[in-house]
Structures are given as C-alpha cells and as structure tokens.
Amino acid sequence: MAHLFLFTLLALSSSLPSIFAAHTASLHLRLTHVDSGQPFSSTGRIHRLVQRSHHRRKVLESRLANNSSASFNVLLKASMFDYFIEYSIGTPKLPVTGVLDTGSEVVWAKCQPCEQCDHKGISIYDPSKSSTFSKLPCSSPLYDYQPLKSVSVPKCEYVYVYGSAMINGFLATEMFSLGAESPTVNLTFGCNRLVKGTFSGASGVVDLGQGKLSLVSQLNLGRFSYCLTPFKSSSKSHLLLGDLASAKKASSGEVQSTPFLNATDQYYVAMRGISIGGNLLPIPASVFEYNKEESTGVLVDSGTGQTQLPQSAFDVIKKELQSLVGLRVKDMSKTVGLDLCFGLSSWPPPPLPDMVFHFDNGADMRMPQMNYMFADKRTRAYCLVMRPGQNGDKLTIIGNYQQQNMHIIYDVASRMLRFESTPCESF
Numbered sequence: 528m529a530h531l532f533l534f535t536l537l538a539l540s541s542s543l544p545s546i547f548a549a550h551t552a553s554l555h556l557r558l559t560h561v562d563s564g565q566p567f568s569s570t571g572r573i574h575r576l577v578q579r580s581h582h583r584r585k586v587l588e589s590r591l592a593n594n595s596s597a598s599f600n601v602l603l604k605a606s607m608f609d610y611f612i613e614y615s616i617g618t619p620k621l622p623v624t625g626v627l628d629t630g631s632e633v634v635w636a637k638c639q640p641c642e643q644c645d646h647k648g649i650s651i652y653d654p655s656k657s658s659t660f661s662k663l664p665c666s667s668p669l670y671d672y673q674p675l676k677s678v679s680v681p682k683c684e685y686v687y688v689y690g691s692a693m694i695n696g697f698l699a700t701e702m703f704s705l706g707a708e709s710p711t712v713n714l715t716f717g718c719n720r721l722v723k724g725t726f727s728g729a730s731g732v733v734d735l736g737q738g739k740l741s742l743v744s745q746l747n748l749g750r751f752s753y754c755l756t757p758f759k760s761s762s763k764s765h766l767l768l769g770d771l772a773s774a775k776k777a778s779s780g781e782v783q784s785t786p787f788l789n790a791t792d793q794y795y796v797a798m799r800g801i802s803i804g805g806n807l808l809p810i811p812a813s814v815f816e817y818n819k820e821e822s823t824g825v826l827v828d829s830g831t832g833q834t835q836l837p838q839s840a841f842d843v844i845k846k847e848l849q850s851l852v853g854l855r856v857k858d859m860s861k862t863v864g865l866d867l868c869f870g871l872s873s874w875p876p877p878p879l880p881d882m883v884f885h886f887d888n889g890a891d892m893r894m895p896q897m898n899y900m901f902a903d904k905r906t907r908a909y910c911l912v913m914r915p916g917q918n919g920d921k922l923t924i925i926g927n928y929q930q931q932n933m934h935i936i937y938d939v940a941s942r943m944l945r946f947e948s949t950p951c952e953s954f
C-alpha cells in the first residue's frame with residue numbers, strides 16, 4: 528500500500544526553471560529486482576549481476592569523463608539497471624514498469640511510435656492517446672541543458688548517452704502517478720522515439736539523480752531513501768520519497784552520515800579506507816580521492832551490483848581474504864563470473880568478520896559477510912562480490928550487493944548520505 532502525504536509548496540527555489548510545478552511528495556514505493564521471479568539458480572543470478580555491473584560501470588565512467596564519443600553500434604545484451612519501479616503515465620493512466628536510476632539526468636519514457644524500442648510484452652506510452660500530454664516548445668531552455676546534447680542533434684530533440692546505449696527524442700510534460708494511490712504530478716520528461724541498448728525490458732527510467740530534470744529536482748524532494756532486501760530474498764525492496772525517507776533508529780551512533788562531494792552532480796562521497804575484522808588494510812587513502820581528470824573517486828550507486836575498486840585496493844583485499852579464508856583460490860570466472868573465488872570442500876563456508884568502508888565524518892559502513900561474499904552450496908563457490916577496475920580504471924563504485932539490509936538515505940537538501948543497518952524484509 529502506498530502511504531501518501533502530498534502537499535503543494537507555493538514557492539520553489541528561483542534557480543529552478545519556473546515551468547516546474549512545485550510539489551513535495553512523500554511516498555513509500557516497492558522496488559522489484561530485475562531477476563525476481565525468474566528461474567535462475569543462485570549462480571546464474573550472480574553471473575547476471577556481474578554482467579550488468581560491467582555494463583553499468585561503462586555508463587558511469589563515460590558520464591564522469593563527459594564522454595560523448597561512445598559508439599552506438601554495439602548493442603549490449605546485458606542491461607544496466609537492477610530495480611524495477613511501477614508507476615503510470617498519462618490520462619487515462621497507463622501503468623508501466625520503469626527502472627530506477629540514481630546516476631542519470633532525465634526521467635524518460637519510450638513513446639509511440641518508437642523505433643528499435645524493445646516492445647516485448649511491455650506497455651509503451653502513446654502520447655496521442657493521452658489528454659494531458661504537451662510538447663515543450665522548441666525554444667525551451669531545457670534543450671540547452673548540457674547532458675541532453677552531448678552529441679549534435681537536430682533542433683527540438685535531445686540525445687542522452689548511457690555508455691554505449693543511447694536515447695533520442697523530444698521533451699514534453701505529462702501527468703505521472705507514482706504508486707497506485709498517489710495523486711498525479713506534472714513532470715517534464717523525455718519522450719523517446721529511438722532507444723538503442725537494453726533497458727531490462729522497461730518502459731522508461733525514473734531518475735533520482737541531482738540534475739534539474741530528475742524526479743528529485745522536479746518534485747523538490749529534499750531526500751529519498753531505499754532499503755534493499757538480501758540478494759537471495761524474494762521480497763520486494765523499498766523506496767521512500769520525501770519526508771518518509773528518515774532514519775528509523777534514533778541513536779546517532781547507529782545512523783552514520785557522510786557529506787556528498789560538491790564538485791559534481793553525481794553521488795560522490797569521500798572514502799578514507801577499508802578494514803576487515805578491525806584491521807585497517809594498507810590502502811593509501813589517495814586511491815579514493817575524487818579527481819575528474821583522472822576519473823577517480825567514490826560513487827554510491829543503486830544500479831550497480833558489485834562494488835568496483837581500483838586494482839591496487841582490490842589486490843590488498845584479495846590478499847587479506849586469502850589469509851583469512853585459508854582455502855585455495857579457484858578460477859570460476861567462466862561459471863560464476865566473479866574475480867576472486869575459493870573452492871569449498873565443506874559446507875558451510877568458513878565465517879568471515881565484518882568488512883567496513885570508512886568515510887569522511889567518521890561514518891562507517893559495516894558489512895557482514897553476506898554483504899560482500901557469495902556462497903553457493905551446489906557449486907561450492909565462495910567468492911568476493913567486488914571487482915578490480917580493468918585497464919587502469921580507478922573509479923570506485925559502491926554497488927548494491929554491499930548495500931543489502933541497509934537503509935540508505937540520500938539527504939540531498941543537506942547534502943549528506945546517511946545509512947543504518949536494518950532488516951529490509953521487515954522494513
């Protein structure tokens with residue numbers, strides 16, 4: 528059931544274009560994992576997570592590098608999102624399934640007639656059948672919004688690049704309804720006539736980034752949060768928008784906070800180090816420093832499964848785990864797809880202590896073994912769900928496998944990331 532308290536604000540920050548209706552919504556929505564209900568084995572699921580992470584990494588890196596020279600001819604099969612969200616578009620309401628993204632800059636929908644859209648079994652919004660659709664005038668300053676014109680496009684159109692995938696269409700306004708019982712909100716969105724790449728068979732993207740066309744900016748949300756149920760759970764995860772996105776625990780010691788970096792529109796934080804079982808690992812803090820030119824820094828992401836670390840940091844963790852696990856490393860890159868696996872000779876696997884990511888402001892993200900190891904009884908695999916950046920990639924991405932059973936609050940208004948451990952199945 529959607530809990531809803533919606534009210535309209537009279538004024539909105541003058542830095543936002545006046546075309547935005549000013550609303551603050553407070554909603555509790557459900558997120559469905561893209562592999563949920565599918566007949567994959569546990570190993571199959573982790574393998575798919577690895578492939579999606581790999582694809583998504585390219586998307587995030589091209590964004591950081593402001594790279595518009597991506598080649599659109601390569602159509603990757605793996606998608607780059609992990610969670611579906613249900614909402615409806617238009618009048619009458621068309622229920623659709625979109626994907627959640629915290630790393631992009633536009634809310635968009637596949638729009639009829641849509642070329643190369645993957646139509647299989649999904650509802651595609653048709654603007655000609657909605658009475659509330661309205662195209663933005665070509666003179667709209669939003670057509671000059673840099674992320675929407677990374678490559679040259681005809682007047683009144685935009686192109687938005689996702690690594691080697693891309694979308695192309697025009698800007699419009701339409702009534703959206705997030706959650707079954709919520710009132711509709713008027714959003715500016717991208718109406719796509721061309722979609723190249725795989726978007727998990729979704730009808731669109733709900734963007735919770737910090738750009739001016741994101742849901743966060745358009746609804747003036749202030750904050751949002753999610754609580755992701757464990758990888759092996761079949762329960763839905765939770766997404767909270769607005770005031771509901773507050774810490775559950777009262778004691779400040781249980782809720783950790785670290786500031787978002789100001790230098791960028793993406794959700795970068797400052798990480799200082801990593802420890803396992805109370806031992807601070809010998810990784811120089813400098814490998815995590817944000818540097819746009821060198822594409823380094825630490826990005827928190829909802830759509831990437833496995834955490835990516837610079838090779839040097841990964842190697843230190845690998846060495847530490849080898850000594851703690853005391854089993855032989857086994858190459859399972861073809862079957863499981865993960866970079867560091869141990870072959871188990873007995874079950875259950877040897878327990879491992881918590882791993883902690885240390886952030887600025889003394890915030891510690893404490894991860895029990897299930898948040899960083901994948902264990903499978905059938906294949907006897909015991910693997911680290913983290914990967915080293917390849918070909919000199921030094922970007923750190925904190926993936927959602929590491930965020931299981933954690934309530935992660937993006938307090939955009941106070942520019943803080945807050946998190947608390949909590950069982951998300953009973954959230």
Ligand SMILES: *[C@@H]1O[C@H](CO)[C@@H](O)[C@H](O)[C@H]1NC(C)=O
Nearest residue numbers: 592593594595673674677819
């Ligand atoms: C990205 O590149 C474009 C030109 O290609 C430039 O106008 C824009 O300012 C750059 N954006 C950032 C965030 O560096």
Ligand SMILES: *[C@@H]1O[C@H](CO)[C@@H](O)[C@H](O)[C@H]1NC(C)=O
Nearest residue numbers: 588589592594595596597598
């Ligand atoms: C930009 O993208 C192209 C094509 O994907 C790639 O070959 C190139 O290495 C990228 N450049 C940077 C700086 O990431």
Ligand SMILES: *[C@@H]1O[C@H](CO)[C@@H](O)[C@H](O)[C@H]1NC(C)=O
Nearest residue numbers: 546547659661700701702713
């Ligand atoms: C949505 O907002 C835009 C811009 O303010 C406006 O032109 C349009 O008529 C609105 N749509 C509806 C259905 O209210």
Ligand SMILES: *[C@@H]1O[C@H](CO)[C@@H](O)[C@H](O)[C@H]1NC(C)=O
Nearest residue numbers: 786787788789790797887942
């Ligand atoms: C970001 O900017 C705000 C306002 O200028 C400042 O208070 C805050 O300390 C800055 N945060 C960081 C991480 O530099």
